[in-house]
Amino acid sequence: MTLDLVVPTLAYQQQLLVLRREFQQAKEAIVGGNGLAEVTSIAAWLTQLQLYRRGTAKMVPGLTFLALVDQQVVGIINLRLGLNQALRQFGGHIGYSVRPTQRRRGYGRQMLALVLPYAQARGLKRVLLTCATTNIGSQKVITSNGGRLADTVNTTRPTQRYWINLT
Template sequence: MGFFVLSGGVFTMDPIALIPPTPDYADQIAAYRAAFLRRGETLAGCSPLPDLEDPMAWLAFVRRLSDPSTVPEGFVQSSQFLCVRETDGLLMGMLQVRHTLGNPFLERFGGHIGYSIHPEHRRKGYAKGMLALALPYCRSLGLKRVLITCAQENEGSRRTILADGGRYESTVTEPRKGQRMERYWIELDPED
């Protein structure tokens, strides 16, 4: 998939790549999950990782999501990516691209792309770079635009979405948690 380099200004980051998850990353996936759970934070862009303690079970689940013939009921075909630092393979974040908005939750609250950055690596530009890498992939799926949402209080995610071309559409309340979610669309130019 390549890498995106952002340097200068307030944020600097090492080159990153989006790669499919493999068993080689099982220990890092488990540590990533634990870092979020210790802080009581939501793991976005990783499907049921919060509920699956065994990284191998999670890997099996995301493989099912990638194949339209094995997608579980209530889910949509998705591509899961790990964001790794190219210099050392360190897991920096996770991102999931949903190929369609094929259920009411995604249409209203979840969107096409979900992502998260490891708590130790935030505010360094990795989310912006990760999202920028995902957009050409979305276009390769035939998507003309993508819906991305963020919690109203998540200023970092809002800035990431806006920096990558997001246009605000609306704010809605997610009924299960009562959380206010901002909805943004990113138009995918043919040459992105």
């Protein structure tokens, strides 16, 4: 199975609604979803993503991709092209989520590997990723892509900060 990253479009509306429902049922946040859980419609979310690409007063510019396997959405990943103070502590340059029913198949590792060239192409020399100290799956995804633990910070929850060098 090949995993591909694609730019979200209205063609994925039904799959995005299913993804969102799956996260709601699991009572989990959609990390990297850029507000997908909160919007009233997928069309509104796509408009929001266009603003996000340019950046706003509240958000650094970034890109959002859907992860597809056999044309089915298995996850979502977000590449932030800069960092603000909040993202330096929690969030970093990249946030991602794999659908709860699609986990433990290596999709997170593949998603991260595929987004790193986009970061490098946009001039980033290294990227910061963060995860909860209890999130063993995310720690494995990050370290399997060259992430090196920088430190652990205590925000609202203990958070590990990893750097991946791109050069």
